[in-house]
Structures are given as structure tokens and as C-alpha cells.
Amino acid sequence: MTRNLIKTLTLSVIGVFSFCFAIAQPRLPEGYFWKKLPNGLEVVVIENSKVPLATIEIAVKNGAYTEGPEFSGLSHMFEHMFFKANKDYPDQASFLKRTQELGAIWNGTTDVERVNYFFTFDRDSLSAGLKFMNAAIRFPIYREEDMKKERPVVDGEFQRAESDPGFQLWYGIQQKLWGDLITRKNPIGIHEVINTATPEKMMVIKNKYYFPNNSLLTICGDVKHDAAFAMAEKIFGDWESSGFNPHEKYPIPAFKPLTKKEYFIKETTIAQTPSMQISWQGPSYLTDSASTVAADLFGTIVGLNSSKLQQALVDKGLASSVYVNYTTSKYVGPIDMGIEPNPTKLKECYDEVINQISLWAKDDYYTDEQLKDAKAILMRNSIHRKEKPSTLASQLSYQWCSTSLNFATDLDSNYQKVTRADIKKFVDTYIIGKPYAAGLIISPDLSKQLNAASFFVAK
């Protein structure tokens, strides 16, 4: 009896653990495998044998959203320093040499809510690649001389962006849209902060965010998940957890809602043709995930050639192109409307843009058929997104940082469930009657000739 009781209890305990484990397991597509190491590092293996390559990526929940003014741009600086020196490769020359030995194609990006690092190489180099990644992510060396050389490089990246009118327009919008918290939405940062970055500041970032329990390791390609998990655990298993959740310990301040329409005209000789942007503060995944899905549907509907928006602007020759895009974000994603106006019909184009926005609340702004077509487009887009194996890791980690793995897995089917009411709720909550930031970048001559300031103003 005792034996039976023990057996029953044991089975119950196993059952409880299994149940908990089953709950903890996120929903994932076929061919995706997930495991959480004891140190909190989540590992996803995506088996895809289309080509004999492996891609490994580490994504960290870091980026502009973690930056107050004194750290603005330093998540990005940190990303650059990742590719510099570490305990195994003490200078960048040896780091780069190792990437060449591995035959690796590599990249790193810094965005608002994610920093990620990834390498693609021959599938047989998986273990060597993981060790290389491990040295870089866990044991960086921030040498003053390296930082001195890298500061102008990062600032040079900023200056390249500033040489592009598209960036200047975008940056002007960010200033208006986010006010005092603009640094939380601007990964490239502030010149002065970049140019005075120190190894100490790098250590601050490392000690806040660079922990296994704030990171996702993805291994994708011609690999087997059991073997890949074993390698990951062996190499990254002794990476110590921080013991705290960085985003609880260092919370992101709430973005203040815009209180009025904000307009600006940026005159510059580099804008040989004008561009316009209008942006709203959109939904947050944390508080209104349903609207993030509806937002994507709405953007797809108004992108249809048959949509009222395209017909009123592009078909009539008032604009070369127009789009509406929502950026899925954990903390208040922007809704951006971009317009390339016909320079000879700038005012007419602007007036029609404003008119179209005013119509978005109407039930007949789009047809049932257009809603159906938009859903079909999103379904097919999903097939196209999966075509290139080396991009799968980054697609997943974007969602891991800004939404969740379950959300990512369910997204395609959730697109198909969006109703007119969902879209109306999104439009009513975030766009209709809501303040926005509007910007126009234009050459001084054209601005004067068309008297842009007379009509491109808040009314």
C-alpha cells in the first residue's frame, strides 16, 4: 500500500510538473522547438533543411525603449562593441578573422524594443558558431581605445542617416510624437551621448540587460533540435541568471498621449522632391493586443489598389505612393502614414489626405470584399515570409521581444478572425479625432513657391 501510495504521489508530482511544463511550453509552428534552460535562457530551434546552413541569433530585450536621455543611442553602441573584443578574441581583427574562418555572414541590429546578433554559416560549424557567440555575448571587453575608434563610426552611421531626407522627416515626427520621451523611441540616439560613451556605460547596459533570462537564443537551419539543444545547454548553461526581471527593476515610463496636432515643415536642399508623414500613437501589445492585429488589417486594406485611399491619391495622380503602417510594439506603437506627393499638386494632395483620414470612421470606407482580400493577402504573405530560412530567427525574436511566442504563432489565424468591429475599434480609439504629428520635408525653393506654410498647418 505504501509502495502504491508513493507511486501514486510520484506520478502525481510528475503529473503536476508535466502539467506545469505543458503550460509553460509556448505554442509554436511545426518544426519549431522550444526549451527554457535553468538559467532562464529561452532556446528555440527551427528545423529547416532547405539549404545546408545554420543561422544562430541572440536577441536581447534591450534597445531605445530602455534609454533615458543620458543613455540615448548606447544600446546601439553596445551592439557595435559586441563585434569588437572579448575574452577569446581580444581585438576586432581577431574577431573578424574568426568570422572569416567560419565563413560566416553576420549582422546585428538595434531597434526600439530589440537588439539582436546573428551569424549564418555552414551547418557543420554549429558548435563552433555557438561558442563564438557565447564569447561575444557573455565576455565582451570594452577597451577605451576600441570605443574611441567606434564612437565616430556610430556617429558616422547617424550622419549617414541624417543625409537622407527620409530619416530627417522620420526624426522630426518622432520628436513631435513622443515629446520628452523621444529617446525611448530613437535607437540612433544623440550625437553628444554617442561621442562621449565610455566602457563604464557599456557595463551599465550589460549589467542591466545582458542576462540569459532576458535573452532568446534561436538556432535555425539544417539542424536537429535534440543535438542543437544539447549544444546550447552545454555552451550557455553556465551563464548566470540576473535573478531579477530587468523590465520590472527598470520599468519603462508611460508615453504621454499627444494633446494637440503637431505640424512641422523641414526645408532642406537635399529634398529634391517633397515627402509627407502623419503619425499617431497607436496600440500597445501589453494593453490592446487585439488592436495591433486590426491595425495590420487596416493598413493592408488601404494598401489595396481598389481602396478609396489609393484611388483618391495614386490613381488620381496626386501622389506616387501612400501607405499606412502600424509598428507592432509592446509600448505604444506608432501608426505611420507616408505620402510621396506629386510636387505640382502638393496642396491638393495634402487636402485629399486629410479628407481621406476623415472618412476612415465611415462603415462604407471599405467593402466586405476588400476585408476578405486583405485577409487573403496576409495569409499569402505568411507563406512568403517563411521562404528564406535565414530570416526566420529574426522574425521570431521580433515577436518574442515585442509580443510573445504564442502571439506570433497565432497571428496568421488571428488575422483571419478580425471583424469590422475590431477595425472600427482600432480606428476610433487611435485615429479618429486623435491628435497626430504631421511633417513635410521639402526644398526651400519649392516650399516658398507653393507657400507650403499656408496650408500645411494644424487647423
Add this chain to the structure above:
Amino acid sequence: MMKKYMFALLIVAAIGNIKTVQAQKAAYETSVDGVKVIVQPSGNDIVEIQTIIKGGVQNYTAEKMGIESMAMNALTECGTVKHDKNAFKDILDKVSATVYGYSNKNYSVVRMNCIKSDLDVVWPLYVEAMTQPRFDAKEFARIKTDAITQLKSLDSRPDNAIDKFADKVAFVNRDYAKDPMGTVDILTKLTPEETKAYYSSIFTKSRLLIVVVADLDQATIEAKVKAMLDGVKKGPAFTFKKASFKVYKNSINVEQRDLATNYVEGITSGPIPGTEDFDAFNVAMRIFANRHFLDVRTNNGLSYAPQAWFSVGQTSTARFSVSTTQPDKYIAVFDKLVDKVKTEGFKPEEVANMKVTYLTGFYYKNETNSAQASSIASNEVLFDNWKRSLTLVDDVKKLTVEQVNNAFKTYINNIVWVYQGDPKKVNQILYINGTLNKGENGVSH
């Protein structure tokens, strides 16, 4: 949906060749009514078809540049005999398919991409666009305005602007100076009638090549292509002209622009596609690109995006570019770097490592049907040998360090430099005379 601005450290090897990816069956070629059709089974549910019209900038005079690009755009943006523009685009929207045409310096492409189950909807539109374009006057006026706006928009983007400026200066009086997108003046004068007549003159079987990357059986492909070609003129025999490029003295052209940084680009010679040095030079430039990155960015912090690449086409060239606030320091670093490679050569391990990277890039670049089709097309047009892509990895493996070094020494000499930004920041003499002070040899970079 993804972010618009993401700041990235990026090094991606640009590989201009293809290799059959793992899960695919072998590619083959067939001929339909005298037109070569190359088929790569894809192993997936996506259909990519590209119809190539060979010739590019050799097809038109400098006075008419832009006409081929406008014609390609008009095929889908001005509607067809059976469908006006909106009807045409609305059908494609319903199945999220792509059909459009574009031009580059070597050829034009009319491309379609769809999910396999939508082929019966998309294929007829693809055929209509090429064989029954409407060249509707109202729509033509619209796309002309858009093309002019696009031209100005691209010229506002520094990376694009410096490339175009370099072409204009380096290839003066040659075919490659022609910008396929044309100029505002030329586009303004183009009429739909003239553009339609031009299109009719180049859309001939003699210039066509068709590339299919899809899981479709051969009989189906041949039947569809045969029906498409029915009524298409045979056209006069066509020869794709290749031209070498050599620079006899260093030069620099400076253009003032109000940019936050300054852009520098240099052009010099490179081997013609199909010549003996081609593969060795390709490898040499990739290794040089690594050294250029290390010296310019890592060791001297002079630029975020130093680039060096082999630009392959009818006229192939080596190119170097940076954005920098210190252009004069850049040229000094560049000169030393080139001199070092020419004096000491590349190291054996650099060549060995690049062969491995080449292999990774082969597969990486060709993960999509679209990329595979583009690679097949360029190999066939430029080398007259799409199968080269199947042997290229082995060909590269056989290269010796000596071959790679010799190729670099042979082609990297005098350079045509161009500059956009603040003229006061650049000392032109340094670009013309070089910075090494090696007496008579000093002018050679």
C-alpha cells in the same frame, strides 16, 4: 509590421551566382520557338517567372535613356487590352501576386511571383502585360510624373546619388554612362506612342530569355510559354556587347551637397565576364573588402560603411566607397592598403577563408525563388552560361593565392574618384597624386 528605421551593423557578402539548393531537383534548359527557357524546380509552393529582354543600355541612345524603363513600367501600370490598369491590379491584389517590369544596365525583366495555386489567375495577366500592353495615355501621363518624382527622390538619397554620379563621370561617352531611369528632360518629352513603338522593337524572340523557378512540370511550362510567344516577332539576331574599362590617370570630380557627412566613391577596371581572371578577381575583391573594412572602420574609425566590391555587368568595374567626415584621411588609408596588398599580396589563409565564405554566400543568397531566378538570368545574360553557377564553387576552390593576387594587381590601378558633400573638406590633389610619395609610382593607387 516591422520598423522603418533600424540601425544595423551589416556585412552581407553579395554573391552573384546560384547553386541548386538542397531540397531542389536539378535545373534544366529547354527551347520554345527559339527562346531559351531555364527551369529550376523549387521544392516549394512559390512560382517565380522572369522574362528577360537582353541589351539594357546598348538598346537605346543617350538621348532616349529612360524609355526602356518607362516601357517596362507601362506594361503593368497602363493596363492591357483586356484589363484597364485598375482591373489588372485588383485581380493581382486578390491573390497577393506580383507582376511588374524594370530595367537595369544589362537587361530588362518582367517578373511574376505568386503562390502555385494562383498560377491560373496570374499567368494570363503576366502574358497580357507583355503581349497586349495598352499604353493608355492617361495612365502614361501619371506614371511619367511618378517616374520624375522617383528620379528626384533617388537623387536625394546619397548612396544612390554617388553611384549615379560615379557612373556619369567614369563612363562618359560610353554606353554605361546611360542611366536606365533617364533624366527629367527626357522623361518629360516621352509619349506613350513612342514608348510603345520602342517596346515593340525590343520585345522580340531574339532578345528573350525565360527563367522559371517553380515546381511545374516541363510540359506545362512549355505549353504556357509557347502560347505566350505566339505572335511575338522573331526579330533580328541580337549580340550582347561587352566592353572593358580602363582608367589611364587618377581624377576626382567634386559636387557640393548639403549633407551631414561626405560621400566618396572610386571606380576602376575589372575583368569582363567570361575572362580567365574573372573568378580570381571576384575573390580578390571580397578579401579586399574585408581589409578595407578593418582598416577604414575598425583601425581608423573613418567610416560607418566602407565598401569595396566588384560590380559585374556588360562593363565590369571595381568600386570603393565611404561616407566620412575625413575624406583626406580616408584616401591616405586607402592608398596604403592597396600598396600593401600589391606589395605583399593576400595571405593564403585569407584566400582559404574566403572560399568558405563564398560557399555560405552561395546558399544564403539563393534561399528564395526570386533570388535564384535573378542569378540564373544574370549568369546567362552576362556569361552566356547559366550552368556556370553549378560549377562555380568548385572553380573557386581551385583558385590559387597567386591567381588572386595577380588579378588584383592587374586591375587595381588608376581610379576615377567622385565626391559629394562639403568641397572644403577634400584636398583633390591627394586623390590625383596619391599619398604615398613614391616618386613616379605615387599616382598609382
